[in-house]
Amino acid sequence: TEIAHKEQDYTGTIPTEFGLLTAATSLDLGSNTLTGTMPTELGLLTATSSFSVEYNSLSGTLPTELGKAVEMSAGFLACRNSLSGSVPTQLGNWVQLTQSFQLSYWQGLSNLFSSTLPTELGRLSKLTASFMVQQNKVSGAIPTQLGNLNLMQRQLRLDMNEFSALPSELGRLTGITYGMQLYSNDVCGDVPTELQALSSSVTSYWKVTTGNANLGTVCGWVEDARFPGLGSTTTTSVDYNQQGLTGTIPTEFGLLTEVTSFTLANNELTGTVPTELGLMTSIASGGSSGSDNFLNFNEITGACPTELGQLTSFVEFFELRSNGFTGTIPTEVGNLVKMSSFFYFGNDNDDTGKMTGTIPTQLGRLTSMVNRLYLNGHLLSSSIPTQLGQLDRMSYHFNLYSNKLCSDVPTEVQALSSGVTSNWHVTTGNSIG
Helix, strand or coil: EEEEEECCCCCCCCCHHHCCCCCEEEEEEECCECCCCCHHHHHHCCCCEECCCCCCCCCCCHHHHHHHHHCCCCCEEECCCCCEECHHHHHHHHHCCCEEEEEECCCCCCCCCEECCHHHHCCCCCCCEEEECCCCEECCCCHHHHHHCCCEEEEECCCCCCEECCCHHHHCCCCEEEEEEEECCCCECCCHHHHHHHHHHHCEEECCCCCCCCCCCCCCCCCCCCCCCCCCCCCEEEEECCCEEEECHHHHHHHHHCEEEEECCEEEECCCHHHHHHHCCCCCCCCCCCCCCEECCCCCCECCCEEEEEEECCEEEEEEECCECCCEHHEEEHHHCCCEEEEEEECCCCCCCCCEECCHHHHHHHCCCCCCCCCCCCCCCCEEEEHHHHHHCCEEECCCCCCCCCCCEEEEEEEEHHHCCCEEECCCCCECC
């Protein structure tokens, strides 16, 4: 019942006739000089509990048919060949496997596997030792399902590949005491707290951060020489006021979801505002004071993206002043209900950046506003919405001047004038009445 031909100096290819030995419980062809591909007929050895073709010169892919060997329990060893392609998802059928899932061994004794690691390998939940896929070209995120291998005691090796992220689920492998090796990948972000907690119990070969040059960098961040080091996962403030910046705003800013203060004011940035800025939902402030806030005083053009209405943590300095915006004021900015001061769509340019359409009624939801509402200097038309009368906390700087507004000032809005002690500018430069 055993096919035992280890270290026999065999050459040539593996005979397809091995597939006829369906009663075999183990196959060991290790440490020969076998070449060619692995025949699909090996998948007919469905009673096999251990399988070794290590230390040969086999090439090609692993046959998906091997997944039919559902009795596989004592080990699968395929290291030190030239096998390539993706790891078959069907290998996840080996749910009885308790040790030695080895597509690689020590350094230099690997294969050439690529693509991503199948999530189905998370079904190997009885495995206790030697999950070894190191030194290949496997990429993508490490499957979260590997957290199901919680009986593992030694040797989880995914090092020297091209993995991009460390899942927190690996922190479930609390039984590992030897060999947690994830080094030399393309891992970004931070080491999850749950995973780092295992370092105290792994007494030998805890190697996680070494060679992962992108650790501590937000995943997906593309380094931009204008913003050196900004992609750090610890970045909470972006302040590039008056830095002589040119070019467009990087879409990657949308990855910086922990940023609470953001300003690119007083530069020469061009192009449109990327919709990805709407993903920066932790921003509470667009700056600090004066005109040095958010996107003020650049050369940005195009429509104001509706996605900015997702920035619902904004409290102050939401300012787009003196750019080249066109189109309408998005109704979605009425979602910024925490705003208290410096809601600034005003335009101080005489010839450029004229927004059109009506004043959104949704701005009446900004009932926390206390000062500095600027919608001046555009081509806004029609009547002033009565809903602006709900901004009854306003005390100074209420500016709608120099538009194309018509009709009478609604009674509800005019009532605010008694509380706005300075800079009430509503009718000037309009066609009121």
